[in-house]
Amino acid sequence: MATTQDTRDATKPLVVKGVRFRYRGTKARDISGQERFDLLAPDFEVASRERVLIAAKSGAGKSTLLTLVAGLDEPTKGTIHVNGTNVHSLFGAARDGFRATNIGMIFQTFNLLQGFSAIENVLAALLFSSVPKAEHASRAKELLTRLGIERHDAKVEALSVGQRQRVAVARALACGPSLVLADEPTASLDPENAAAAMDLIVESCKQAGAALVCVSHDAGLGSRFDRTLRLEAPGSMASPTQEPLRAEVAR
Amino acid sequence: MSRMNDTTIVLRSMRARLFSTTTTILMVAIAVALMLVLLTLQSAGRKAFERGSGNMHLLVSGDASPLVAVLNGIFYANAPRRPITWAQYTELAKSAPFEYAIPTQYGDSFEGLPVLATKPEFFEKFQPNPGENWTLTKGRFFAAPFEVVVGDAAARTTGLTLGDTIHLSHGAPQSLLLADPGAIKPHVHDEFNYTVVGILGPTGGSHDRALMTDLTSSWIIHAHDRRKRADSKAATTEADLLDSDRLITGIYLRLITREGSDTPANLPQVFDMLRKNAAITVAQPRQELEKLFVIVGGMNKIFVAIAACVLVSSVVSILLALYNSMEQRRQQIAILRVLGASKGRVFGLVTAESIVIGILGAFAGIAIAVVASQFAAQWLHAYVGITVAAVLDPRTAIGIVMVTVALAGLAGVIPAARAYLTPVAKNLRPSA
Numbered sequence: 001m002a003t004t005q006d007t008r009d010a011t012k013p014l015v016v017k018g019v020r021f022r023y024r025g026t027k028a029r030d031i032s033g034q035e036r037f038d039l040l041a042p043d044f045e046v047a048s049r050e051r052v053l054i055a056a057k058s059g060a061g062k063s064t065l066l067t068l069v070a071g072l073d074e075p076t077k078g079t080i081h082v083n084g085t086n087v088h089s090l091f092g093a094a095r096d097g098f099r100a101t102n103i104g105m106i107f108q109t110f111n112l113l114q115g116f117s118a119i120e121n122v123l124a125a126l127l128f129s130s131v132p133k134a135e136h137a138s139r140a141k142e143l144l145t146r147l148g149i150e151r152h153d154a155k156v157e158a159l160s161v162g163q164r165q166r167v168a169v170a171r172a173l174a175c176g177p178s179l180v181l182a183d184e185p186t187a188s189l190d191p192e193n194a195a196a197a198m199d200l201i202v203e204s205c206k207q208a209g210a211a212l213v214c215v216s217h218d219a220g221l222g223s224r225f226d227r228t229l230r231l232e233a234p235g236s237m238a239s240p241t242q243e244p245l246r247a248e249v250a251r
Numbered sequence: 252m253s254r255m256n257d258t259t260i261v262l263r264s265m266r267a268r269l270f271s272t273t274t275t276i277l278m279v280a281i282a283v284a285l286m287l288v289l290l291t292l293q294s295a296g297r298k299a300f301e302r303g304s305g306n307m308h309l310l311v312s313g314d315a316s317p318l319v320a321v322l323n324g325i326f327y328a329n330a331p332r333r334p335i336t337w338a339q340y341t342e343l344a345k346s347a348p349f350e351y352a353i354p355t356q357y358g359d360s361f362e363g364l365p366v367l368a369t370k371p372e373f374f375e376k377f378q379p380n381p382g383e384n385w386t387l388t389k390g391r392f393f394a395a396p397f398e399v400v401v402g403d404a405a406a407r408t409t410g411l412t413l414g415d416t417i418h419l420s421h422g423a424p425q426s427l428l429l430a431d432p433g434a435i436k437p438h439v440h441d442e443f444n445y446t447v448v449g450i451l452g453p454t455g456g457s458h459d460r461a462l463m464t465d466l467t468s469s470w471i472i473h474a475h476d477r478r479k480r481a482d483s484k485a486a487t488t489e490a491d492l493l494d495s496d497r498l499i500t501g502i503y504l505r506l507i508t509r510e511g512s513d514t515p516a517n518l519p520q521v522f523d524m525l526r527k528n529a530a531i532t533v534a535q536p537r538q539e540l541e542k543l544f545v546i547v548g549g550m551n552k553i554f555v556a557i558a559a560c561v562l563v564s565s566v567v568s569i570l571l572a573l574y575n576s577m578e579q580r581r582q583q584i585a586i587l588r589v590l591g592a593s594k595g596r597v598f599g600l601v602t603a604e605s606i607v608i609g610i611l612g613a614f615a616g617i618a619i620a621v622v623a624s625q626f627a628a629q630w631l632h633a634y635v636g637i638t639v640a641a642v643l644d645p646r647t648a649i650g651i652v653m654v655t656v657a658l659a660g661l662a663g664v665i666p667a668a669r670a671y672l673t674p675v676a677k678n679l680r681p682s683a
Contacts, residue, residue: 067676070589093593100591109681111586115267116255123255128591137253153253171590188681 012084013179013211014046014069019078021064037076039064040234048178051202051212055219056231062215065231066181069213070103071095083178100128104172104210106201108184110164112156118144118167119152122174129175143170147204161189165197173208180205182214186221198224257596260587261604268576272608275565275572279612280619282565283655286558287620290647292627293551295639297544300326302456304536306378308518309504311335311343311525317534318543323357324501325536326457327365330358330422335531337497343531344502347521351376353503356469359419359440364405366419366462368469374400377503379454381513386452389413393448396468396489400449404459415447419464419472440472455640470496566658569608573601573666577673584670585678594671601667602660609659613652617643 019041022028030036039061046052056062067073069080071087080087082102090098104125112121122140131139144152147166149159156164165185172180182201186194198214202224205212214225222228265272303325304310312320313333322328337354344352353376356368367373374385374392385392390413393400401411411417421438445464453459467489474496475487506515515521518535525533577584584597592600624641631639 063680064676067679072589072675093595096588096591096593096596099589105589107679111582111589111679113583113586115263117253119253120255120259123253124260124587125590127255127257128587128593128596136255140253183679 011048012045013048013050013082014044014213015079015081016041016045016065016069017043017079017081019065019068019075019080021061021068021073022076037234039068041065041068041078042229042231044229046179046211046213049206049209049211050227051205051225052214053219053222053225053228054213054215054231055217055222055228056215057217057233060231060233062217062231063183066105066183066213066215069179069181070105071099096128097130100125101130101175102177102179104175104177104180106168106172106180106182106185108187110168112164112167112171114157115155117153117155118149118159118163118170121156121167122171125171125174131175140170140174143174146170146207147200162193162196165189166200169201169204173204173210176208177210180208180210180212182212184216185214186216186218194218257600257603260600261607264580264583264600264604265607268572271572271576275568275608276612276615278565278568279562279609279655279659280615282558282562283613283616283651284619284623286555286562286651287616287643287648288623288627289551289554289558290651291620291624291641291643292631292639293555294644294647295628295641296631299456299639300540300543301537302380302454303458304540305456306381306505306513307503307536308506308515309522309525310534310536311502311504311531312500312534313530314532317532318539320501320532320534321536321539321543324355324503324534327357327367327461331500334498334500335502337494337499339530340499340502343525343528347517347524348507350505350507351503353377354466354499355501355503356466356499358500359421359469359472361417361419361462362409364402364408364460364462366399366464366469367458368464368466370466373463373503376505379456379458383454385454388450388452390447390449393463393465396465396471397443397445398448398468399445399462399464400451401447402451402459402461402463403453405462406450408460411447411450413447413450416444417447418443419445421476438476440475442475443468443472466499467492470498473498562655563658565612566609566655566662569605569659570662570665572608573605573663574669577601577666577669580670581673581678584673585675588673588675589679597673598667598671601670602663605659605663605666606656609656609662610652612659613655616655617648617652620648 019039020037021039022037026038027036054062054065064073068075069082069087071090074088085098087095087098113124116124119140122143123136126136126140141152144167147170149163149166149170156167159167185201186197189197198221201214202212214221219228304321310320310324312324312331313335314320314323314331323331340354351372353373354370355373357365359366359368371392371394378384388403390400399417401409405411418439418441421440445468470492471487471489474492475485477496478485478487478491506518506521508515522533522535525531587597620643624643628639628641
């Protein structure tokens with residue numbers, strides 16, 4: 001069994017090894033009797049401050065990979081280390097606390113808390129983290145100001161799409177995570193806004209010193225990233241042995 | 252300044268479903284108020300009954316049963332049918348070492364309120380509440396025939412004040428609930444003027460809604476009726492009274508007791524001795540009231556049980572409101588989980604919301620109960636004739652708040668479990 005703390009990987013924000021995932025209640029073997037998975041993740045590592053794009057078509061399991069990294073689902077096989085800690089060796093509140101402190105997440109539809117103000121959304125991320133309470137308000141204000149949100153107390157429903165995106169970025173960076181996971185952050189935006197949003201996310205993570213792992217169906221975003229990994233749906237694999245997906249270094 | 256903590260999340264969640272939250276709180280409040288009003292009136296009603304018998308040990312009357320004697324002789328339910336002669340009274344008063352033997356006569360009324368004719372020692376020796384003497388808010392006690400003192404509630408009802416002249420009606424009043432519109436109107440003794448000389452302080456008992464006058468004046472006005480039948484122009488004074496006019500309907504008895512004790516050792520013997528006289532009925536008011544409470548106690552329990560069911564139903568409404576809201580809140584719960592809220596914390600947030608609704612409902616219920624108890628007390632006084640001090644017992648109120656909050660906490664468990672089990676990844680997707 002993997003240890004909770006792996007000193008070899010302690011400096012790396014993310015190490016993914018042999019991760020396989022199969023949804024509960026689905027068949028474990030295919031017609032030929034081979035073990036079947038819904039996600040076959042490539043082995044890869046993300047260095048500190050590195051920006052990695054995982055490009056894939058719909059159904060390849062991009063979002064599932066991120067939920068596994070965030071510890072929101074259990075991999076069927078393999079290990080995921082974040083800052084040297086095997087995420088899935090932690091349980092319950094310990095894992096939730098680890099996520100709050102080490103991982104920030106940005107979503108396609110922002111997933112902001114409706115009925116709460118911009119600053120309350122950022123404060124919500126700090127509420128469950130290990131950041132001292134005395135720093136919460138100042139940190140939230142500073143982040144929102146830096147990201148161009150002037151109306152901190154405005155309800156998120158009253159903000160424009162671009163402003164909501166900024167609040168979502170501020171929330172992801174609030175607890176000073178070493179790893180930010182972005183799940184199709186530009187999928188619902190037009191090309192112009194998508195480019196601006198992606199620039200914002202990349203630049204914000206760079207300024208915050210966080211590594212960024214972004215999943216997207218749009219491989220064209222790759223120019224902003226240090227590397228691009230291509231993820232393919234298990235069903236599209238030519239090999240019946242279901243080797244791990246190809247990890248392709250784009251640049 | 253913006254704050255973000257668990258309380259903010261709970262209150263914001265409640266505000267997001269303002270209509271549902273408000274109606275749920277209102278349902279809990281009504282249920283709590285119903286329970287409190289019932290318990291308060293039950294307790295206050297019992298105290299009001301217990302207060303009526305004051306410091307007497309025994310009540311003698313000509314009524315058919317001890318319970319009826321108590322209801323008529325102390326609570327003015329009806330005018331006793333069978334009178335006691337003065338000769339019977341004087342003989343009885345000498346039969347044992349009584350601290351007092353106060354004659355009373357109840358058969359007249361004023362504006363629907365009972366009038367008790369008695370002797371001045373009624374105010375000197377009979378205590379309306381054990382250990383508490385009569386008090387006056389105005390004037391003095393009566394000292395001569397045709398003087399009247401007015402009970403506290405009676406004074407407020409009639410507006411009578413010192414120096415007012417009134418005429419009494421023959422017959423006991425009927426409460427408005429029992430009044431028969433077709434009944435013959437009572438005869439008014441308008442030949443004799445009664446003067447109000449005193450207004451009594453409140454006792455919290457049945458005597459508050461009565462007027463008290465001198466026994467001799469009551470004998471005179473009834474003797475006058477007799478004499479007018481023979482001579483329509485006859486004038487009647489105390490000198491015209493016959494033995495047959497000197498009738499009473501009750502005797503308040505108190506035995507001599509040792510200092511520091513309210514229960515005389517010879518009470519059973521005196522009680523048995525008096526019971527041997529078939530012409531009278533002897534009652535121990537406290538025992539009779541106990542019997543009465545046993546009889547009506549079962550009914551009270553049914554009412555309280557119904558109120559408890561209403562309370563439980565209202566708490567179930569919290570469960571339903573929260574449970575149904577979980578469908579809309581799945582995404583919010585998933586977001587909180589992503590931000591690092593543990594399953595236990597999410598469970599706690601939903602349970603806390605249920606408890607907050609319970610607390611708000613319980614306190615709103617207390618406020619409603621305070622107002623409703625006053626209205627109920629006024630209604631009981633006006634239509635049933637019972638004077639109750641409708642003051643909420645703090646211990647009862649605290650007890651009901653605690654029960655309500657505990658039930659609300661339990662009601663929150665099922666929706667909280669649903670929140671606990673909310674799948675996070677699934678509810679973060681755009682289609683969720």
